[in-house]
Each structure stands twice: as structure tokens, then as C-alpha cells.
Amino acid sequence: MEFVLLGSMEIRRRDGTEEVSGRLRRTLLGVLLARAGEAVPVDVLTGALWGEHLDERAGARLQLHVHRLRTVLGDRDRLSFGPDGYRLRTLPGEVDAERFETLTAEGIELAERDPLRAAAVLREALGLWRGELFAGLDVPLLGDWAHRLTERRLAAYEALYTAELAGGAGAGGGVVAELTALVREHPLRERLHGLLMTALYRSGRRVEALAVYREAREHLVAELGLEPGPELRELERRVLAGEPVGPGRRAGGPAPLPPAQLPADVPRFTGREAELAALDRLLAGSQITGSLPVVVAGTAGVGKTALAVHWAHRARARFPDGQLYVDLAGDGPDRPVPPGDALAGFLRALGPEGGTAMPRETAERAARFRTLLDGRRLLVVLDNAHSAEQVRPLLPGGPSCVVLVTSRNPLTALAVREGAHRLSLERLPPADARVLIRALLGTRALAEPRAVDTLIERCARLPLALRIAAELARSQPTRTLTELAGELADR
Known part of the structure; x- marks a missing residue:
């Protein structure tokens, strides 16, 4: 079986391919694949599917969508349910996004010692992309994954053209044409500008290389109010001076992957x-x-x-x-x-x-x-x-x-x-606190609005306290919110 995410979403089996269409079906499969092999709580899935529009039927509707997905998978054991939620089992290499990351890492690792082989591996990785990832889905968990993969894709492009320039492909028109299209799509990406300048300059097109620098500077100043960075300025100096330009970082190639150290975005972020x-x-x-x-x-x-x-x-x-x-x-x-x-x-x-x-x-x-x-x-x-x-x-x-x-x-x-x-930063307004509790507890919050208000009061409208109270409620599904609010009052 193969799960295709890098473009239109598909599930490929031996007996055929089925496109996963519709916002809810794509969201459900996307969230399960984002946490493949892990149990995804019911409230996380219902929140991703319906957001603030949860009602008392959300749990039953989720079961219906899960049943339909199991039918598409053709293997009920693939998607199991346990006390912690739903778990989708995947095997190594079945998810195209996973294969893309593996191939990209291999290509980047090969770049210095075998640029031609690295270029072949990176082109194979980039060939897995067929369109926009999770297009039209406004789900934070999927948005974070899509952003990371998109950044990885750009890093793969930069490593690819660096490797091809190192392997002697810079004199061909194909690299210039491809880089020109990428620069047009990502006008603030300085390293792509630098690679295009390098390819043009090494092809004997010095005037065009300098024009690329001027266009890059115009975009950066207009959009960000900043001058080009030192690497791009140094590349311009070398081109002006007629000095040799190599394919390494100082000649416009990719630096190590930019740090992306942010923790995961907060689920159900509310208000503010x-x-x-x-x-x-x-x-x-x-x-x-x-x-x-x-x-x-x-x-x-x-x-x-x-x-x-x-x-x-x-x-x-x-x-x-x-x-x-x-x-x-x-x-x-x-x-x-x-x-x-x-x-x-x-x-x-x-x-x-x-x-x-x-x-x-x-x-x-x-x-x-x-x-x-x-x-x-x-x-x-x-x-x-x-x-x-x-x-x-x-x-x-x-x-x-x-x-x-x-x-x-x-x-x-x-x-x-x-x-x-x-x-x-002050405490959450009462209205935002109610929205947060409803997002965390779903239909239980809708069923006991007075208890929700009491919980909010007990938690002093502090988001962290509200999340802890919601987790207490989730860990005790047989207890009412009224009972929990009373317990907090006793404490």
C-alpha cells in the first residue's frame, strides 16, 4: 500500500488507486498520517474535522468517517481503535512524504563526495511532488507538517543545483531555466538568486547574472526593507571583478539546512x-x-x-x-x-x-x-x-x-x-475561555454550559489551568463536568 500526500491525496493498493477527496476525508487521513503509528485522541480528530463547529453528534460522525476510511484501506487492522484513540499503522516507505525526506537526506549527504549521484537522488526525491500539500485544509497540525516539508523541498532544490553546478551542469540552459522559474516563485530566497547568478555567470552571461542581483535587491528592499545578505553581495563582487565563482555556499549554494527549532504550534489556540x-x-x-x-x-x-x-x-x-x-x-x-x-x-x-x-x-x-x-x-x-x-x-x-x-x-x-x-498578557476574556473549553472537550462542554462557566471561574481564566482541567475531564470520561467543578472548588 502507498499513501500519496505530495499533491492530490491518494491511497494506492495492488488492486487500484483511489483519490481521497473532500475536506473531511482528507483532514482525517492527513492527521492520522501526521501521527502514523501513534494513537490520536478522539477530541484531536473531531477538533481537526469540525473546529469550533462541534456539536453533540461529532463523535458519531467521526465513527462514520473512520468506517469509510477503513473501507478504502481494505484492511481493518490498519486503522485500529483503543483507549487512547485511533491509530493508523504504516510500513516503512509507504508514505511518499517519508520517502521524500529520506531521499533528500541521502542526496544532501552525498553532495560533497559524489555530486552527480547526489543530483540523481535529489531529482528522484523532488519528482515525488505533484502539487500543493494539503491544499485548502486549515488545520494547524497539517499546516506545520506542510511548512516543514515545503522548506525541505526548497533545501532539496538548492542542494540539487549546487550538486549539478559542481558536476559541470552549469553551462547548460536547463539549470538556468529551472532556477529562473524557482526564483520567480520564491523572490525572497537569496540562495536561489545566488545559484541562478552562478549558473548564468559560468555560462558566460555576466550581464544577466548582475541583473539577477539587482532584481533580488529590489525585491528584498521593497518587501522587507533590507539589503541582500553578505553572501549574495560577495557573489556580486566576484562577478563584477571577473573572479572565478564556484558552486559552494560562498558562491551562492545552499548553507546547511536553516534551523527550525520552534516547538509544535499549540493545538486549539484560542483568542489573543x-x-x-x-x-x-x-x-x-x-x-x-x-x-x-x-x-x-x-x-x-x-x-x-x-x-x-x-x-x-x-x-x-x-x-x-x-x-x-x-x-x-x-x-x-x-x-x-x-x-x-x-x-x-x-x-x-x-x-x-x-x-x-x-x-x-x-x-x-x-x-x-x-x-x-x-x-x-x-x-x-x-x-x-x-x-x-x-x-x-x-x-x-x-x-x-x-x-x-x-x-x-x-x-x-x-x-x-x-x-x-x-x-x-492578561487572562483570557470569558468568551475566549468558553471557546477554548468547548474546543478541548467538544460535546461534553456543550451539554453542561453552567459547569463550563464554573470551571472557567475555578481556573481563573488562565489557559494553562483550563487545559489541565480539560485533561482531567478527558481522563475521567464517566464523570460529569459539574462533579469536576465541585472537586476543584473543594481543592
Whole structure:
């Protein structure tokens, strides 16, 4: 059996192929495949299928869709049900997205020692794509998976053309034509511009190579208000000077895969429209300059991390060079993470340049970190910060990066000295708290609205407390929400 996701969704069996059409069928299969081999709770599936439009019939309707999917699979044992939810069993290599990632990793690993073989493997990987992934499905879990695979696809393209240029394919028109189409589709991807410049220049088309640089600069300045990064500028200098241009990174080839360290987006994220809009305005309105950090401050359990991670996922397309994340453990039972340790992790994530011969002193690590980030567009999320002193060494030095900090403390010193913007996070409004509980508990919440209001009061409208209460309710399905609310009152 084969599960095809990279384009129109299909299930291929020995006796034929069936297209999986319809939003609900595609969502159900997509979520089960995203967690293939794991039990997916019923409430996760019903939430993905119907979102805020849940009603008391959601559980029965889910069973109907599962029955239909089992019919398509032709093997009831493939999709089983247990106490923790539904589990879809897949074998190695049956999911095309999994094969794509395996082939891409193999091609990138082969690139330096056997570029021609690497190119063949990468073309095989890219040939698995037949269209947009999960088109038309607005499901956070699937959106995260699609984004990761799409970024991996672009990295595969960059590795492919680097390998082909290294193998002598740069003089052909095919590489130029393919790169031209990719640059048109991804005008903010500097490495693609650099590869196209390299291919043109090595084909004797120096004027066209320089024109590509000018177009890249126009897009970057117009869309992001930033000049091209140091690698693309160095490539332009070499072309202007008539110097040799190789296929490596400094000649426009791909760097190691950009770091993508964000935790998974928070399921059933609810409300916070005003705060999300404020963060959007800070980014779009050019109020963030010189890497001024934005501090999301608030009491324990109010949802600081959830807001930061959710916004980071929404905005990550604006940071093509990657996203760095660290939990600084400023408010946990363990001692806060020393800045030097956090910097070591960041430097290793940024590739060989950062991790080689790691400096011993925190100040030296911070200096290398600022050097590596110069001209790159990265998002840096510093979660659960304890103090301004813990944060300062982790701040980039240039204007191309955005830093988002969460803390229970207002970090006033960071605002005074570094000009940090502060966003104070308050408890959820009652209406948003009800939406969250309904999303987490589905039909049970609809059946006991008064108990839901009592739970919200007992949890002080704190998102973390509400999620804990909902998990208590899910773990005791025979108890009513009224009984749970009474128990919380006794505690």
C-alpha cells in the first residue's frame, strides 16, 4: 500500500488507486498520517474535522468517517481503535512524504563526495511532488507538517543545483531555466538568486547574472526593507571583478539546512487576536529595528509561551534563514540556563561555522553568534527568561533579526538599555475561555454550559489551568463536568 500526500491525496493498493477527496476525508487521513503509528485522541480528530463547529453528534460522525476510511484501506487492522484513540499503522516507505525526506537526506549527504549521484537522488526525491500539500485544509497540525516539508523541498532544490553546478551542469540552459522559474516563485530566497547568478555567470552571461542581483535587491528592499545578505553581495563582487565563482555556499549554494527549532504550534489556540495583531504591527510597521527584542510578560499560566510560539509559526515565512528557540528555564524548578549554554546550542544549530572550535567564554560565543547572524533574517525566541542579564548575550547585533522573549518578569532593564518593546498578557476574556473549553472537550462542554462557566471561574481564566482541567475531564470520561467543578472548588 502507498499513501500519496505530495499533491492530490491518494491511497494506492495492488488492486487500484483511489483519490481521497473532500475536506473531511482528507483532514482525517492527513492527521492520522501526521501521527502514523501513534494513537490520536478522539477530541484531536473531531477538533481537526469540525473546529469550533462541534456539536453533540461529532463523535458519531467521526465513527462514520473512520468506517469509510477503513473501507478504502481494505484492511481493518490498519486503522485500529483503543483507549487512547485511533491509530493508523504504516510500513516503512509507504508514505511518499517519508520517502521524500529520506531521499533528500541521502542526496544532501552525498553532495560533497559524489555530486552527480547526489543530483540523481535529489531529482528522484523532488519528482515525488505533484502539487500543493494539503491544499485548502486549515488545520494547524497539517499546516506545520506542510511548512516543514515545503522548506525541505526548497533545501532539496538548492542542494540539487549546487550538486549539478559542481558536476559541470552549469553551462547548460536547463539549470538556468529551472532556477529562473524557482526564483520567480520564491523572490525572497537569496540562495536561489545566488545559484541562478552562478549558473548564468559560468555560462558566460555576466550581464544577466548582475541583473539577477539587482532584481533580488529590489525585491528584498521593497518587501522587507533590507539589503541582500553578505553572501549574495560577495557573489556580486566576484562577478563584477571577473573572479572565478564556484558552486559552494560562498558562491551562492545552499548553507546547511536553516534551523527550525520552534516547538509544535499549540493545538486549539484560542483568542489573543489583539496581541497577535500587535506583534504583526511591530513587525510590519518597522517598529522593530536594530534587533530590539519584544518581551511578552505575564503571570504564570497566562499563555506567554503559547502566544509566542503561535505567532512565530504564523510569521515564520518572513524568516527564511530559520528560527531559533530555547527554553531558558527562568521560572522552573531547575536553575536558569546560563547564556553560554544557550549560545552553544544556537551556534551548533547554525551549522559548521558556528559549532567548530566552540569558544569557551560566553562573550566570545556571543560575538560569534552576532557575526553569524549578520545579514540573515532569523527569528530568535527566548522562552521563560529570568532576567535581562540572561537575555543580553543572546541578542543579535544587526537589524535583520527579530527577538521574541517571554518572561514572568517585566525585564525593565531590557527596555531601558536595549529599547525592548513590552507586551503585557492578561487572562483570557470569558468568551475566549468558553471557546477554548468547548474546543478541548467538544460535546461534553456543550451539554453542561453552567459547569463550563464554573470551571472557567475555578481556573481563573488562565489557559494553562483550563487545559489541565480539560485533561482531567478527558481522563475521567464517566464523570460529569459539574462533579469536576465541585472537586476543584473543594481543592
